[in-house]
Amino acid sequence: MASRVIPVDPFDLVIFGGTGDLARRKILPALFRRFVAGQIEGDVRLIGAARGDMDRDGYRAMARAAITEFGGEESARKKDLTAFLDLLDFVTLDARGTEGWEPLAALMRPDRIRAFYFSVAPALFGDLAKRLHKHGMADERSRIVVEKPFGRDLDTARDLNRTLARHFSEGQIYRIDHYLGKETVQNLMAIRFGNVLFEPLWNSQYVDHIQITVAESVGVGGRGDYYDKSGAMRDMVQNHMMQLLCLIAMEPPAKFEPDAVRDEKLKVIRALDPVARRNVVRGQYEGDGTQPGYRNQVGNRDSTTESFVALKAHISNWRWAGTPFYLRTGKRLRDRASEIAVVFKDAPHSIFGADAGRHRNILTIRLQPNEGIELGVTIKEPGPGGMRLIDVPLDMTFAEALGPEEADFPDAYERLIMDVIRGNQTLFMRGDEVEAAWAWTDPIIADWEEEGATPLDYATGSSGPDDALMLMHRDGRRWREIRP
Numbered sequence: 001m002a003s004r005v006i007p008v009d010p011f012d013l014v015i016f017g018g019t020g021d022l023a024r025r026k027i028l029p030a031l032f033r034r035f036v037a038g039q040i041e042g043d044v045r046l047i048g049a050a051r052g053d054m055d056r057d058g059y060r061a062m063a064r065a066a067i068t069e070f071g072g073e074e075s076a077r078k079k080d081l082t083a084f085l086d087l088l089d090f091v092t093l094d095a096r097g098t099e100g101w102e103p104l105a106a107l108m109r110p111d112r113i114r115a116f117y118f119s120v121a122p123a124l125f126g127d128l129a130k131r132l133h134k135h136g137m138a139d140e141r142s143r144i145v146v147e148k149p150f151g152r153d154l155d156t157a158r159d160l161n162r163t164l165a166r167h168f169s170e171g172q173i174y175r176i177d178h179y180l181g182k183e184t185v186q187n188l189m190a191i192r193f194g195n196v197l198f199e200p201l202w203n204s205q206y207v208d209h210i211q212i213t214v215a216e217s218v219g220v221g222g223r224g225d226y227y228d229k230s231g232a233m234r235d236m237v238q239n240h241m242m243q244l245l246c247l248i249a250m251e252p253p254a255k256f257e258p259d260a261v262r263d264e265k266l267k268v269i270r271a272l273d274p275v276a277r278r279n280v281v282r283g284q285y286e287g288d289g290t291q292p293g294y295r296n297q298v299g300n301r302d303s304t305t306e307s308f309v310a311l312k313a314h315i316s317n318w319r320w321a322g323t324p325f326y327l328r329t330g331k332r333l334r335d336r337a338s339e340i341a342v343v344f345k346d347a348p349h350s351i352f353g354a355d356a357g358r359h360r361n362i363l364t365i366r367l368q369p370n371e372g373i374e375l376g377v378t379i380k381e382p383g384p385g386g387m388r389l390i391d392v393p394l395d396m397t398f399a400e401a402l403g404p405e406e407a408d409f410p411d412a413y414e415r416l417i418m419d420v421i422r423g424n425q426t427l428f429m430r431g432d433e434v435e436a437a438w439a440w441t442d443p444i445i446a447d448w449e450e451e452g453a454t455p456l457d458y459a460t461g462s463s464g465p466d467d468a469l470m471l472m473h474r475d476g477r478r479w480r481e482i483r484p
């Protein structure tokens, strides 16, 4: 059974930075796939706006090449691609100058939803907002979409929020965290709040600890310049991992509505204890003979930027007091695998005796690869020979459970851009959430800077520095194997 697609209302979408990497790799292919799915119909205008000499035909040719490269199987549908490209227009525009703004305003149609995707460096966000306002494009039909990084600390995030708030209300600002657009992440909410089975156990009485891992096998690649000024804490923990933690830990919102959900997430962030120095480990990958180490790769011999972080967090509220949350993320690790594991406590008493071993229920939510959910349950090992217990997974890999067609989910960007057009902010971060997240991560980063120590080395293809293993071992726990 194919899923039902409801077309969105007609809209005009301007992609500032429409010739950049993000537009080519993600935004244009996502729009095309929604067009093929029938969610975007003909009465739509998609306008690339960027610096540089280009006309409409040049932009369409660039978009064709980008979609062919990054658009997946659908891009083979040449007729659809040609029809989609007909929706595209281009304006040469300077975010900081006067060029292009009048022609852009002339292209916008009355009575249409207007979305402006700020796919440019954050330093230009204020310029764009100001000029949109000046040229009459910031009205109640307008909404803006901004990407990470949203600031680099609390002060800069506050400045950015204030700048945008001069011309747009909070209800018009869509701060993208593409993790929230992932199917499994939303399934996390469905699992928790759509079943009666889990919620009664979802607290410190039954949950021993929670592990959140986002492991990448690649290094910084061509993003070295950007990454070296950022690091794993700013690039991954403050945004994506905090969002995962919030969805795992939050109280049930009264409704699945934007502010109801975001209020609950905010409460989680505000309930996080400051992290003691001994509960944070940071690392930097070494070269392995074929690939350069971190410092070589970013061209900064003295860099103290971390490409790995592991930490133990505590949420001080009734539900979670006493249940630690262990987070780790890094580059050049053994495998590319992201998951959340809810590790339940041991049964209070084993009727099977010590020989039966120690068995635990673990609920694993896999974000990538093989999106799916797995519940480890304990059963009797089949056959004679007494009561021996083993753990088996109740595995629901979505592609297997739902069939390949249903499991061919829209990519996160497809879903999120459609949510912008529909005006649904549930899966976007609110300004106060972003600020609260920085307020929690800032002291950790400040402590590193004050300490002046360098991150610990770890081998390419490993699970990170040994100290990260110790972070768990000293609590009598261990990380789950990183495996795809």
Ligand code: NAD
Pocket: 016, 017, 018, 019, 020, 021, 022, 023, 049, 050, 051, 052, 093, 094, 095, 096, 118, 119, 120, 121, 122, 124, 147, 148, 149
């Ligand atoms: P990019 O450098 O590839 O592209 C930048 C775009 O901005 C180009 O189209 C360029 O013409 C345009 N531009 C630059 N100065 C301009 C000006 N003064 N006026 C008008 N247009 C101007 O950058 P990108 O990788 O596409 O990233 C865009 C934004 O998205 C950044 O904020 C980045 O941090 C964020 N982001 C990117 C990725 C990614 O995968 N590339 C992922 C997450 C977030």
